[in-house]
Amino acid sequence: MPQNIEKTEAVMTAAPVIPVLIVEDPAKAVPMAEALVRGGLPAIEITLRTPRALEAIRLVAENVEGAIPGAGTVLNEEQYEAALAAGSQFIVSPGATPALLDVADKHDVPLLPGAATASEVMYLLERGYSRLKFFPAEQAGGASYLKSLSSPLAGAKFCPTGGVTLDKAPDYLKLQNVLCVGGSWIADAKAIASDDWAGIEERARAAATLRG
């Protein structure tokens, strides 16, 4: 089935920011997610870039009330299925392949596929996907580039991610074709490694009140 827009937008509009997380130690996942939820960011993307990321997703799914755990950096069918089995409520990919979209079409779980060019967006629209990640946002051209896509590709709405910061986020959030932004600045590897839950909560709170 094509993308379920209502369910996908529910994830994208739960808060203005989706934190993108690289979790090495699953024992950190629950206190980290609790800090993010307390700060007002329920949708959290744990990337499959570490060996124990799936374990981290499972622990958040089973233990953190109010969290909407998702898996990022999902590149293929095997990772997609493993992410769902771990309890992911949404899936994110830096790009899109026909094989990844084929497996996503079999499930009613939001997939945010990545796109960075007009042709990539057009391909995804053809496949029934209109709620997308714009990646890597800053490096690909930033808010002015994304604004240029909004008139010719009016059906597509984005979550820009990649180089987005607290300062840059409002430039994206004010665009008609942006529903949220993603980024690692709220809980980077250093903050997670040093158990800086208060700092993560504080940055989450600032992000949760961002407006375009």
Ligand SMILES: O=C[C@H](O)COP(=O)(O)O
């Ligand atoms: O690979 C990039 C991450 O998805 C998030 O990007 P960031 O660290 O620039 O916020």
Ligand SMILES: CC(=O)C(=O)O
């Ligand atoms: C870029 C991103 O969010 C991902 O790796 O899925």
